[in-house]
Amino acid sequence: MNYDFQWNVVLSGEYLDWILSGVKVTCQISAVSLFFAMCIGTLLAVMRLTRFKPFVWFTAIYTEFFRNTPLLVQIFFWYFGSDGLLPRFALDWLYDHDFEFAAGVIALTVYTSAFIAEEIRSGINSIPRTQLEASRACGLSFVQAMRYVILPQAFRIIIPPLISQALNLLKNSALCMTIGVAELLYMAKQIESYSFRAFEAMSVATLIYLSISLVVSFTITQYNKHFMRTVSY
DSSP: OOOOOOHHHHTSHHHHHHHHHHHHHHHHHHHHHHHHHHHHHHHHHHHHTSSOHHHHHHHHHHHHHHHTSOHHHHHHHHHHSGGGTSOHHHHHHHHHSOHHHHHHHHHHHHHHHHHHHHHHHHHHHTSOHHHHHHHHHTTOOHHHHIIIIIHHHHHHHTHHHHHHHHHHHHHHGGGGGGGTOOOHHHHHHHHHHHHOOHHHHHHHHHHHHHHHHHHHHHHHHHHHHHHHHHHHO
């Protein structure tokens, strides 16, 4: 190999600032999207288990549609096609702030929430139905039984698949570079364009994605183990 590696070009000066800025945006868009995806996914899972047929039909269509549509198509849809869905005042507010970031958050949220809803639903289904019936017999409403009895147990069961969904969301956030979100991959591509050090820029981005994923996975796994030991005691 005659390639002259110059890591100092990427890891110093202005380019290092670009990398750090990209990491910050990646963490921000991933965290915000994950929060909303968890909220919407939980709501969808509960709605899917009600006896109100319109809720069941709506959640079934929602999950199947967004799970079986490419994420990149959804990102383009929310970025280029949101004019037909959002009211004018909302569009004006987004354009005055960071429309690219908002479009990325919406796309990542609705896409990931469809997967999270199915994970939560499977966790709820693993809880004996007698617990729901006993909760209702004690005077709790359906929503109260889900909130105080069923969901806390379901979330403990589905922590591993939720970790996988969180990490998938983190990696999927790289697609937001296609609409101009200045996240990590976008900044790496900018560095490559300015410095012509493609291998170094993309290698650094890859290692950062890997490091973040491993840290998140290890931290949540250790917390889960500690929590399970605490419960067992």
